[in-house]
Amino acid sequence: PAMRVDVVTIFPDYLAPLDLSLIGKAREDGLLDVRVHDLRDFTHDRHRTVDDTPYGGGAGMVMKPQPWSEALDHVLAQDNPTGAKPRLIVPGPGGQPFTQALARELAEEPWLAFACGRYEGIDERVYDHAREDLGLEVSVVSLGDYVLNGGEVAVLAMVEAVGRLVPGVIGNAASLVEESHEDGLLEYPIYTKPSSWNGREVPPVLLSGNHGAIAEWRHEQRLARTAARRPDLLHASHGTDAGDIEISA
């Protein structure tokens, strides 16, 4: 397969959507090999304990290091005759921002492993163990400045964002080109039949057949939308600063 993806979680059913639609088809086609592991399978007590109270006090619970160590050992050992290493991604609100650029970077990796934390997070020694004893590159990655209850939803988003960039997963590669954030501008408004609907018309330029005018209109719309919604994305390279675009979108 073009890419192997392992996910360790205490809620394996949360990752069931990865079996659906595009990602599901990519798995059938052998482009993506997605394996979900239940962290509790790497516990040995009757209650399958994965968490405990934090040293130093404080609210909430911390995920114990031992189950994670055994889970990572299992991931590294399974179907891995060459001893290759996956890149370990740990979703967390305090991580580096997940961007389309990072998605493109991760889509180049042959093997990704995702660790879904719950509770207040994972004992810090797991990160040190993964880097220093297992020789893994470990990245803590945030989807945005908000807090979820765990990493599973973040992993679903990241696997979709990365998986769709793996060659062959999306049929028409062209549809990957003009997407928001691909070149730092938001997407232009899009329309389809009928040309007149509910008393609302499609912008005439789009029916003109004048491809130069259409491209120009679309670029203007992208600039205007970006200035209106995401002025932080605009910088010198777009030849315009937010000040001199009339906001129409």
Ligand SMILES: Nc1ccc2ncsc2c1
């Ligand atoms: N483990 C954990 C907890 C909260 C959270 N919010 C965004 S990613 C994430 C990961």
